[in-house]
Amino acid sequence: MDAIDALSGIPLFQKVPRTALHELTILAPVVEFAEGHVVFHQGWAASVSLLVLRGQLVARVAHEGTERDVGEIGPGEIIGEQALFVPGGQRSASVIAKSPCTCLLLEPGKWEKYSDNPAMVALERHLLETLARRIRRTNAVIREAWSVERDHSASGADQGRRSVLRRWFPNLFGEERT
Amino acid sequence: MTELISASRAYLQRNPVRGVAAEALAEAFGRTALLRYGDRHIICAENEPGDAMYFLLEGKVRVRRKDSRGKPRDLATVEAPALIGHMSLIDDSLRSASCLCEGRAVVATLGIDRYRELMEESTPAGAALRRVLCASMARQLVSANHGIRELIQRASAPTTSPTTHRPPVPRAAHSTTLTGDRDVSDAELLRIANVLEGWQLNATTADVSKMQVVHSDADLRRTTPRK
Numbered sequence: 244m245d246a247i248d249a250l251s252g253i254p255l256f257q258k259v260p261r262t263a264l265h266e267l268t269i270l271a272p273v274v275e276f277a278e279g280h281v282v283f284h285q286g287w288a289a290s291v292s293l294l295v296l297r298g299q300l301v302a303r304v305a306h307e308g309t310e311r312d313v314g315e316i317g318p319g320e321i322i323g324e325q326a327l328f329v330p331g332g333q334r335s336a337s338v339i340a341k342s343p344c345t346c347l348l349l350e351p352g353k354w355e356k357y358s359d360n361p362a363m364v365a366l367e368r369h370l371l372e373t374l375a376r377r378i379r380r381t382n383a384v385i386r387e388a389w390s391v392e393r394d395h396s397a398s399g400a401d402q403g404r405r406s407v408l409r410r411w412f413p414n415l416f417g418e419e420r421t
Numbered sequence: 422m423t424e425l426i427s428a429s430r431a432y433l434q435r436n437p438v439r440g441v442a443a444e445a446l447a448e449a450f451g452r453t454a455l456l457r458y459g460d461r462h463i464i465c466a467e468n469e470p471g472d473a474m475y476f477l478l479e480g481k482v483r484v485r486r487k488d489s490r491g492k493p494r495d496l497a498t499v500e501a502p503a504l505i506g507h508m509s510l511i512d513d514s515l516r517s518a519s520c521l522c523e524g525r526a527v528v529a530t531l532g533i534d535r536y537r538e539l540m541e542e543s544t545p546a547g548a549a550l551r552r553v554l555c556a557s558m559a560r561q562l563v564s565a566n567h568g569i570r571e572l573i574q575r576a577s578a579p580t581t582s583p584t585t586h587r588p589p590v591p592r593a594a595h596s597t598t599l600t601g602d603r604d605v606s607d608a609e610l611l612r613i614a615n616v617l618e619g620w621q622l623n624a625t626t627a628d629v630s631k632m633q634v635v636h637s638d639a640d641l642r643r644t645t646p647r648k
Contacts, residue, residue, distance in 0.1 A: 328438070328552075328559035335566055355440025358548030367551040368540055374558035375511040381565060 246273045249296040249345060250362075253319045255369045259362045267362040270354045271347040276300075276340040282322070283338040289326035291350050294366070295319065298344030302336040315341070321373050327351050425450055425529060428478040432502035438556040445549035449539055450476050450529040457527050464505070464520040464528060471509020471516055473532045477501045480526030486518040498523060507554055510536050 250256045250264045271294070276282055282293065285305055300316040313336060316322055322338055327349060349366075357363050425447035433443055455478065458464070464475055467486055482505060484497045496518065499505065509516055510533055531539075531550075539547045 324555075325559040325563050328556040329563045332563050335570075351439055355548075355552065358440075358545055359543040361543055364541065364543050364547065364551075367548065367555065370555050371511055371540075371551060371558070374555060374562065375508065377562055378508070378558055378565075379512065379514070381562065381569075385565075385569070 246296065246345070246347075249318075250347075253296065255319060255365050256362060259365055263360050263362040266357065266360055267354075267366070268347070270357060271349050274346050274348045276344045276346070278340055278342050280340045280344075281337055282340060282344075282346075283334045283336070285334050285337040287334045289323055289332045289334050290330075291348055292324045292327050293322045293346040293348060295322065296345045296347060298346075299341040300338050300344060301341050302338050304336045319369075321349075321370060322346075324349075324370055324373055327370070422447060422451060424455060424478055424527070425476070428476065428502040428529075432476075432504070432553075435502070436553075436556065436560070438552050441549045441552050442545065445545035446553060448546040449550040450531050451546075452535060453530050453532070455527055455529055457525065458522045460522055460524050462522040462526070464522065464526075465516050467517065467519045468515045471506060471514065471533070473530050474507040474510050474536060475505040475520075476529040476531070477503045477505055478527040478529060481523040482520045482526060483523045484518045484520055501526070504553070504557060507557075511554070 246268050247261055247264050250259075250267065251261065256264060273296070274293075276298070282300065283289075285303075295316055295318050297318055300322070301312050302314045302316060302322075303310055304313050316338065323334065325332055328351075330351070354363055354366075426443055429443035429446040433441060433446065458480075464482065465471070465473075477499065479501050481501070482499045482503070483495055484499060485493050485495050488494050499520075505520055506516065508514060536550075539550045541547070
């Protein structure tokens with residue numbers, strides 16, 4: 244199976260003509276990672292993004308000397324999409340290939356010129372949905388923390404403040420729930 | 422159209438987006454008449470379905486939301502040029518807050534039908550809208566994550582240490598006001614949530630640019646050759 248076939252198999256590209264997908268693979272080259280390869284390192288400057296075509300990856304966060312897996316990433320998902328739009332950021336997690344992986348390498352400045360390519364349109368819509376989902380998820384966690392925090396403050400349980408923060412943010416940063 | 426182009430240019434100067442021209446962004450909003458509202462006009466109301474997004478071309482908008490006790494709270498004041506109300510269209514959610522004009526305001530409205538057309542269009546206008554919204558949300562996430570990380574660092578730091586480093590959480594570059602009847606931590610959580618909602622978007626860019634570069638994943642291009 245080549246990269247075009249892999250792209251065609253992803254729902255977001257199912258209605259996109261193969262010629263457009265072929266152009267996409269020229270603008271966004273295919274890269275492959277062996278199992279165990281560290282694709283992104285937490286703390287590194289973020290300058291590219293990846294669209295997963297095949298394989299599984301895991302996001303891992305190091306915090307205070309411990310490492311925890313915080314999520315799995317599979318075909319059709321985008322990794323590090325913020326790097327496409329916000330220069331100067333850093334990777335918030337390490338990303339490691341759990342199995343042999345094939346991805347499209349998305350670099351800022353390369354694909355923006357091709358707004359008439361249906362594959363780009365589909366990719367941008369997918370980026371929008373991905374970002375919106377991440378915002379909603381993060382916001383839900385913050386609101387929960389806010390609500391619990393307020394209750395702790397109101398009851399005078401000042402000591403609870405730290406534990407509340409540590410309790411509600413781990414699914415964003417990999418810290419252990421206690 | 423001149424008004425739209427001028428506002429688009431100002432918006433993109435404040436929030437640069439690669440590959441987006443002011444004319445294309447203006448074109449995305451170009452099929453509707455500009456609406457001029459008076460003081461206290463409600464542009465959109467909390468908990469209503471999103472049927473449009475808005476480009477605030479002139480004036481200010483006050484963002485108001487009910488707290489958990491049902492009391493309306495003014496969260497922020499957004500100044501033109503700004504995009505408002507897009508999250509509801511992107512994920513079909515209810516409005517997270519109400520937007521009221523603070524004084525006179527000029528607004529371009531993008532209805533949901535035209536929005537959906539633009540999302541599918543392979544035109545400069547469609548691409549401009551998609552990319553501007555992507556960039557806006559990416560900034561929201563980066564800024565909020567930055568703030569959350571700082572909160573966690575503070576929560577993790579020993580409270581007895583007089584030398585605990587407490588870097589300032591990013592503040593809005595303009596006219597954002599938080600009500601002060603809660604403790605600091607509570608207000609910070611609320612403010613980060615507001616960043617995520619997009620109400621304090623302009624607080625983010627400067628802080629992100631100050632992030633320290635440790636390494637670069639530019640190596641990715643060299644170390645993962647195509648098989």
